[in-house]
Amino acid sequence: MATTDIQCVVDAKALLGEGTCWDADAQCLWWLDIHAKSIQCYVPKTGETQIFKTPQRPGCLAVRQRGGLVLAMGDGFHFFDPPNGSFQPIIAVESEAPEIRMNDGKTDRQGRFWSGGVFEAEGQAPRAIASLHCLRVDLSCNKVAEGITCSNGLAWSPDSRTLYLTDSATPYIWAWDFDPATAEIDRRRVFIDLSSQEAIGDGATVDADGCYWLTLPFKGMVQRYDPDGKLMRTIELPVDIPTCCEFGGEALDTLYVTTATLGRSSLANQPWAGGLLAIDVGTRGLAAIPFVG
Numbered sequence: 506m507a508t509t510d511i512q513c514v515v516d517a518k519a520l521l522g523e524g525t526c527w528d529a530d531a532q533c534l535w536w537l538d539i540h541a542k543s544i545q546c547y548v549p550k551t552g553e554t555q556i557f558k559t560p561q562r563p564g565c566l567a568v569r570q571r572g573g574l575v576l577a578m579g580d581g582f583h584f585f586d587p588p589n590g591s592f593q594p595i596i597a598v599e600s601e602a603p604e605i606r607m608n609d610g611k612t613d614r615q616g617r618f619w620s621g622g623v624f625e626a627e628g629q630a631p632r633a634i635a636s637l638h639c640l641r642v643d644l645s646c647n648k649v650a651e652g653i654t655c656s657n658g659l660a661w662s663p664d665s666r667t668l669y670l671t672d673s674a675t676p677y678i679w680a681w682d683f684d685p686a687t688a689e690i691d692r693r694r695v696f697i698d699l700s701s702q703e704a705i706g707d708g709a710t711v712d713a714d715g716c717y718w719l720t721l722p723f724k725g726m727v728q729r730y731d732p733d734g735k736l737m738r739t740i741e742l743p744v745d746i747p748t749c750c751e752f753g754g755e756a757l758d759t760l761y762v763t764t765a766t767l768g769r770s771s772l773a774n775q776p777w778a779g780g781l782l783a784i785d786v787g788t789r790g791l792a793a794i795p796f797v798g
Contacts, residue, residue, distance in 0.1 A: 509740055514761075515547050515554050515781035522763030522779060523708065524565045526611065527753035529792050534753050535574065536763050536781065537563045544574070544585070547781060549754065557590060565610035565620050570795040575640070577607035577620030582640050596646050598638045605635050609657040609708060609749070614665045615685055616797030617641050619649075621656020621670065631655070631674050639688050642798040649690055650681075658709035658719060662732065663791060669696060669717060671706035678706050678719065680734075696734045708749025708763070713789045720747040720762065727762060727784070740786070744778045752790020760784045 517538065524537035534547045544557040544566065561579035569575050574585040581597035599605040599622055610620030622635030637650040637659075650670070658671030658678055665685035671678040680696035683689075697719070699706060707720045716737065717730045725745040729738040746765040753761050766772060766779035 509787075510785050511740075511743065512783045513777040513780040514549070514552070514783045515545070516777070516779075517545065517554075517781060518766055518779040519763065519781075520768055520779070521748065521765045522781065523609070523749045524563065525708070525710075525749045525751035525753075525761050525763055526565075526567055527751055527757070527761070527790075527793055528568045529757075530568075532755065534751070534761050534781070535566055535568070536749070536761075537566065539563060540768075544576075544587075545781075546587070549759075549783075555587075557585075557587060559585075560592060562606055564607040564623075567610075567612045567618050567793065568795045570616070570797050575618050575796040575798070577610050577618075579607060580605065581607065582618070582620070582638075582646065595640065595644055598646055598648070599635070602634060604629065604632070608635075608655065610659055612794045612796050613661055613683075613685070613688070614794050615688070616794050617688060618796045618798070619659060621650075621653055621659065623655045624674075633672075633674070637670065640796075640798065641688070642796075644798050647688075649688065657707050660709050660711045660717060662711060663713065663715050667732075669709065669711075671697075671709070671719070673705045673707060673722075676700045676703075676705055678709075678717075678734075697730055707747070710751045710760075710790060712752065713757075713791055716788075718750050718760065718786075720750050722746045722748060722765070727760070729786075740784065742782065744775045744780070744782070746778065747782075751793070757790040757792060758785065758788070760786045760790070 520540035604626035608623040621637040654674035676699040678697035681690035
C-alpha cells in the first residue's frame with residue numbers, strides 16, 4: 506500500500522466498533538462491536554473473520570498469556586475462552602454504579618490489564634462518576650483514577666513512564682507520570698487540547714517512536730502527536746466516526762481503525778462506515794503485551 510492508502514478489510518457495518526488488540530502469536534486482530542455485544546477476530550492472511558457473542562456490552566479486551574482473552578464487560582473483568590465460548594467472571598468493579606459500563610482499555614507493558622468506565626444512562630445528563638481500574642497479575646484490582654465520564658485513549662509511552670487517557674466528555678487528553686513497577690500515577694497534566702478543533706478524542710495507541718495516534722469521532726480523522734503533544738499529522742478518513750486504533754500485521758506497520766454506524770439508516774455517502782479499516786501510515790507500532798494473570 507502507498508502511504509496513507511486506506512482499505513476496508515472487514516465490511517462489518519458495526520454499530521460501535523472498538524477495542525482493537527493485535528495478537529502477534531496468532532497473527533490476528535481482535536476487536537469489538539460494543540452495541541452488538543460481539544467479539545470479532547480478523548485474520549489478515551486469509552481475510553476470514555470469526556464472531557463471538559457476549560452476554561453484556563464489552564468494552565475492551567486483551568490476549569491472555571495462559572490462553573484465551575481477558576475482557577472488560579458490563580461492570581467488571583472476565584476471562585473468555587474462544588474455543589468453547591465460555592465466560593468466567595473475575596471481579597466486579599462498578600457493581601454499585603449501574604449507570605457505569607466498562608469501556609476502553611488494554612494491557613500495560615508489564616502485563617497488567619486496565620479499563621476505565623463510561624457513564625451510560627438513557628435520559629440522564631452525563632456525570633463524571635466513572636473510574637480507571639487496574640487488574641493486576643494476581644487478579645486483584647485497584648482504582649487508579651476517578652472523576653471520569655467516558656474513559657478512552659488509554660496508552661503508555663514506550664518507556665512506560667507516561668500514561669495517557671482521554672475523557673471523551675471533554676476535549677482533553679491527559680498525561681500522568683507512571684511508575685511501571687507499582688502502576689501508580691502522579692502529576693496529571695493536559696497532553697492535548699482539542700478545543701480549537703471542536704473535537705473529542707476516542708481510542709488511541711502509541712507507535713515505536715513514542716508518538717500518540719488518536720481517533721477523532723464525528724471529525725472522520727486519525728491524528729498523530731509527538732511526545733510533547735504537538736500535532737504532526739492528520740489522516741482524513743472516508744467515514745465520520747473512527748473509534749479505536751492499533752498497529753498490527755507481521756511487521757506491526759498497519760494501523761487498524763475501527764468505525765461505527767451508530768444505527769443510522771442512511772450511509773450512502775460513506776459505505777465503509779462500521780468497517781474495519783487498514784492504513785499504511787509509514788511507521789511501526791509496538792507489540793501488545795499479553796495479560797500475565
